[in-house]
Amino acid sequence: MDLLHSQLAVLQQKLSFVATDPIDWKFYVQAFSWGVTLFESYLLLRQYPLYSKTSPPEVLADHFDAKAFTKSQNYGKDKAKFSLVTGLFKQALDSAMLHYGLYAFAWDMGGRMIAYFGYGSEYEILQSLAFAIVLFVISSIPSIPLSAYQTFVLEEKHGFNKTTPTLFVTDLLKSWAIGFIIGMPFLAAFLYVFGWAGDRFVPWLMAFLLAFQIIMVIIYPTVIQPLFNKLSPLKEGELRTRTESLATKLKFPLKHLYEIDGSKRSSHSNAYFFGLPWSKHIVIFDTLIKESKPDEVEAVLAHELGHWYHMHPTKLLCVSQVHIFTILAMFPAFLHAPQFLRAFDFSEASLCPPTNHRCILAIPEAIIGIGLNFLSRQFEWEADRFACEIQERLSAPEMKDMGERLSRALITLHVKNLSTLWVDWLYSAYHHSHPTLTERLKALQAFQAKMDSAAKKEL
Numbered sequence: 495m496d497l498l499h500s501q502l503a504v505l506q507q508k509l510s511f512v513a514t515d516p517i518d519w520k521f522y523v524q525a526f527s528w529g530v531t532l533f534e535s536y537l538l539l540r541q542y543p544l545y546s547k548t549s550p551p552e553v554l555a556d557h558f559d560a561k562a563f564t565k566s567q568n569y570g571k572d573k574a575k576f577s578l579v580t581g582l583f584k585q586a587l588d589s590a591m592l593h594y595g596l597y598a599f600a601w602d603m604g605g606r607m608i609a610y611f612g613y614g615s616e617y618e619i620l621q622s623l624a625f626a627i628v629l630f631v632i633s634s635i636p637s638i639p640l641s642a643y644q645t646f647v648l649e650e651k652h653g654f655n656k657t658t659p660t661l662f663v664t665d666l667l668k669s670w671a672i673g674f675i676i677g678m679p680f681l682a683a684f685l686y687v688f689g690w691a692g693d694r695f696v697p698w699l700m701a702f703l704l705a706f707q708i709i710m711v712i713i714y715p716t717v718i719q720p721l722f723n724k725l726s727p728l729k730e731g732e733l734r735t736r737t738e739s740l741a742t743k744l745k746f747p748l749k750h751l752y753e754i755d756g757s758k759r760s761s762h763s764n765a766y767f768f769g770l771p772w773s774k775h776i777v778i779f780d781t782l783i784k785e786s787k788p789d790e791v792e793a794v795l796a797h798e799l800g801h802w803y804h805m806h807p808t809k810l811l812c813v814s815q816v817h818i819f820t821i822l823a824m825f826p827a828f829l830h831a832p833q834f835l836r837a838f839d840f841s842e843a844s845l846c847p848p849t850n851h852r853c854i855l856a857i858p859e860a861i862i863g864i865g866l867n868f869l870s871r872q873f874e875w876e877a878d879r880f881a882c883e884i885q886e887r888l889s890a891p892e893m894k895d896m897g898e899r900l901s902r903a904l905i906t907l908h909v910k911n912l913s914t915l916w917v918d919w920l921y922s923a924y925h926h927s928h929p930t931l932t933e934r935l936k937a938l939q940a941f942q943a944k945m946d947s948a949a950k951k952e953l
């Protein structure tokens with residue numbers, strides 16, 4: 495522990511210029527965030543002409559009829575236009591908020607709010623909570639009409655929207671209420687640990703955040719998800735038998751098998767698993783069950799269990815610990831840095847708690863996001879490969895066509911979701927956490943061919 499703290503002290507020494515040098519931080523944050531937005535707009539402009547292609551990629555030519563292809567192209571075009579406009583709009587708004595010192599304004603307003611109830615600025619945690627509420631209200635209002643447009647105009651036009659206006663409003667209120675119920679105690683506890691641990695806050699806050707993540711893994715599916723969707727036990731039948739037998743063969747600790755009414759809001763579909771290491775739950779979307787045959791859904795689950803087998807969620811949790819550590823380790827340099835806080839229009843610099851530093855977080859987050867997408871795509875390849883090779887792993891010849899089944903299921907999902915078929919490589923590398931359908935089908939064919947030739951050699 496002492497080694498850690500001495501290393502952290504060295505880092506702080508290196509970063510000490512933050513406290514002393516008059517750097518125009520606001521300018522750099524503005525320049526960086528505009529840079530990101532303009533780059534994203536450029537990517538959309540690279541991608542946009544691909545929506546005018548008149549036929550699907552060769553590997554997919556047999557699976558998409560002209561009508562389905564045209565529909566997916568039109569959907570993609572509309573989504574791209576929407577993203578371009580909303581991206582620039584949100585950036586302009588964020589930029590204006592930063593320029594006019596809205597963070598400092600929200601902080602002062604938080605102070606006035608608690609003063610109204612008789613608390614002074616020595617109640618730093620209370621003021622931080624009020625600050626977070628003010629900031630949330632100001633920043634979420636402009637996004638409501640955008641989200642309503644997306645649901646009721648864009649998705650509606652292409653036949654995906656199942657949300658009613660009542661559902662839209664109750665969903666919004668519910669998610670705010672949950673955010674408030676979880677977010678406020680979380681923030682208060684975070685700030686308390688921060689204040690209590692003093693200069694040695696890094697390991698304490700990491701332990702606190704890890705505990706929070708684990709608690710969320712438990713309560714999200716059991717408490718929060720049921721507020722929005724109905725999970726019901728999967729009916730007896732071929733799919734249930736197949737799934738249970740697959741789980742048993744792989745020694746996957748399956749506790750419950752659910753069907754989720756994803757179709758209540760949207761026709762986009764999928765499957766996922768969750769739970770603690772010794773007790774897992776699998777959830778399949780009703781839309782996936784409706785659109786694919788049981789043996790194809792089984793292949794989708796084989797892919798999902800590949801994520802489990804290769805411990806992808808655990809690996810992601812470790813990566814997120816490194817991510818948190820990096821941010822926390824840099825943090826003290828910015829904490830009591832009057833120059834830095836002044837750059838964001840804060841007046842009472844010495845009193846500003848950590849919540850006020852979120853303005854600069856956008857920079858590391860954007861870079862980390864790209865790295866995470868890259869990692870996630872590697873995991874998808876690995877899970878696809880797992881599904882293909884499952885027959886070998888389980889010595890189950892009846893599963894030798896798992897790759898083909900997965901391909902069929904993926905194609906069906908893409909047709910139903912009107913997913914984009916032509917994807918610009920740079921656009922995909924930046925935005926997509928999954929490889930494109932064309933890439934996946936090619937890889938699945940290659941895995942399958944390798945398995946087949948290995949099987950022939952054995953004969």
Ligand SMILES: [Zn+2]
Binds near residue numbers: 798874
């Ligand atoms: Zn996956």
